[in-house]
Amino acid sequence: MMGFGPIAPEANEPLFHAPWERRALAISLAMGGTRQWNIDMSRHAREKIPSAQYWSLSYYEIWMEGLKRLLTERGLLDASIKKLPVLEAANVAPVLARGSPYTRNATAKPLFKIGDRVKVRNLHPEGHTRLPGYLRGATGEIALYHKAHVFPDSNAQGAGENPQHLYTLRFKARDVFGANTDDVLHADLFEPYLEAA
Amino acid sequence: MPHDGHGHDDHSELSPIALRVKALESLLIEKGYVDPAALDVLIDTYETKIGPRNGAKVVAKAWTDPAYAKWLKEDATAAIESLGFTGRQGEHMVALFNTPETHNMVVCTLCSCYPWPMLGLPPVWYKSPPYRSRAVIDPRGVLAEFGVALSEKTKISVWDSTAEIRYLVIPMRPANTENLGEEELAGLVNRDSMIGTRLAGKAA
Numbered sequence: 001m002m003g004f005g006p007i008a009p010e011a012n013e014p015l016f017h018a019p020w021e022r023r024a025l026a027i028s029l030a031m032g033g034t035r036q037w038n039i040d041m042s043r044h045a046r047e048k049i050p051s052a053q054y055w056s057l058s059y060y061e062i063w064m065e066g067l068k069r070l071l072t073e074r075g076l077l078d079a080s081i082k083k084l085p086v087l088e089a090a091n092v093a094p095v096l097a098r099g100s101p102y103t104r105n106a107t108a109k110p111l112f113k114i115g116d117r118v119k120v121r122n123l124h125p126e127g128h129t130r131l132p133g134y135l136r137g138a139t140g141e142i143a144l145y146h147k148a149h150v151f152p153d154s155n156a157q158g159a160g161e162n163p164q165h166l167y168t169l170r171f172k173a174r175d176v177f178g179a180n181t182d183d184v185l186h187a188d189l190f191e192p193y194l195e196a197a
Numbered sequence: 198m199p200h201d202g203h204g205h206d207d208h209s210e211l212s213p214i215a216l217r218v219k220a221l222e223s224l225l226i227e228k229g230y231v232d233p234a235a236l237d238v239l240i241d242t243y244e245t246k247i248g249p250r251n252g253a254k255v256v257a258k259a260w261t262d263p264a265y266a267k268w269l270k271e272d273a274t275a276a277i278e279s280l281g282f283t284g285r286q287g288e289h290m291v292a293l294f295n296t297p298e299t300h301n302m303v304v305c306t307l308c309s310c311y312p313w314p315m316l317g318l319p320p321v322w323y324k325s326p327p328y329r330s331r332a333v334i335d336p337r338g339v340l341a342e343f344g345v346a347l348s349e350k351t352k353i354s355v356w357d358s359t360a361e362i363r364y365l366v367i368p369m370r371p372a373n374t375e376n377l378g379e380e381e382l383a384g385l386v387n388r389d390s391m392i393g394t395r396l397a398g399k400a401a
Contacts, residue, residue: 002334004320004326007342009312011390013320014280015244020215025243025318026236027222034230059309059324061214064221066311070344081228089234096242099284099314102361130359132306134333148287166360178336183353190309 010156024060028067033087037070040156044087044128045069106148111189112167116142117197120169120189128156131193135169138176139197143186144168149189165191240316243267253386255376256397257379260370263346270294273365277315287314288361293393294367300351301366302393304332305358314365316388319370322391335355343394359383366391371398380392 014142016022032042046066049057057065087095104109112118123131130152146166154162166188173183211219225231255277259266262362273290278281290312293301305311322328328362332339336353340346347353356364368390374382389395 001326004261004330007322007331009320009343011320011395015318018212018215020212020218020241022244023218023222025345026239027218027225027231029239030223030231030235032263033235036242046308055326059321064214064218068221073312075340076228076230077224084230084386087235088232089238092235092238093241096247097284099286099288101290102290130307132357132359133307144291146362148362150318151358152398164378166362168356168362173334179334179338183336183355185355185357186293187357194348 021060024064028063030087031067031071033091034084036074036076039100040128040150040152040154041158042066042070043152044156045073047128051163071073096165103146104148104150104151104161106163109144110165110167112145112165112194112196113143114142114145114193118142118167118169118194119197121193121195123193125153127153129153131189132187134176135171135187135189138171139171140171142167143170146188149190151192153190153192157184167194169194200206200213202203243313243318247314248386248388249315249391250383251280251311251317252315252388252391253383254280254379255282255292255365256367256386256391257383259294259367260382261379266367268388269367277365282314284314286310288314289362290315290365292364292367295352295369297348297392298350298352299354300340300347301354301356301364302332302336303356303358303364303366304329306330306333307357307359310358310361310363315365315390320388340394343355343389345395366393368393368395368397371396 046062048069049065054062067113076082105117114154117139120135120137122136144167148163149166151162151164154160168186171185173181174186176185206303226233259269265276269292273292276334277290295301306329309319311319311323328339336355368386371385386397387395390397
């Protein structure tokens, strides 16, 4: 999708453009600590905002709309009060420092190895996916292998982590965009998105 | 900020979105789902502790210490963690070394994935549709908007962060900096040079 105008980087950009953005960041991260959803569900919640609305919202407005959807879907804004794990102030630093590593043990051996030529499948799933549309059908080469990671397409649906092998593919820009250039581009793609070229 | 001119309560200066966020925060605190003190710690963390100076230290060390640069190439997550930078949105790191032949540039076309422990919160342009849509198809045009004109011989290598791997660009060390120490060198590493939309050497 194109036609969004200039990038317009802002000189000396402030970290937040209004005080409410600070609060939006903080309540989003703190609610992540209640573990009522995973990162893939929160990305999917933002993606489910109708397009015309999505493209008209600022970044933290999108976060707030996504958060509202996650809370509403789980009945967390209704009159009842549920007992949730809470991110306490004293735990913020260790929780952030620990992060959430996404590597998992795979059940099968990887199908591809570094240097293999592979083709991106022409997939159009209805739910969440991390396969960018512009790469459907493109052929590239395995550049890096990252072992198995949580598979977002499953995890976003609450269908389990379903670990899948993750690769970085290298594409020639001319193979993807038909451009007359020697530039290359890379994307991190899960094995179910790929087939042997 | 919108102002209707005739409000008299505490909220009269707040925009509709600011009011909604305030109401949501109050509700979540009232229900016991968030600890208000944790909110302040979270904000303080990203305002004062985690930001691009972390990444700049990694770059400066890579410029001055060949053994560290080698480690960074082979296992960026461990090499960066050794400097104390780790965690949320930096769990799986790859370092991309710029050379005269190849200039690396990072984007997340699907959302706004960014190496938070090294660079802090992403700038608005990184999260916005113009950059997300054009970085992959027109990287040279994007660089021109940042005032960067690369040699025609320099190949551009774009990295779309579509999974949980996070990328840190190691820009080229500016010329005539042989006499500078690690700390002074870190001062030459601007945030955008670690995303790949600028070069090191000038503040941005």
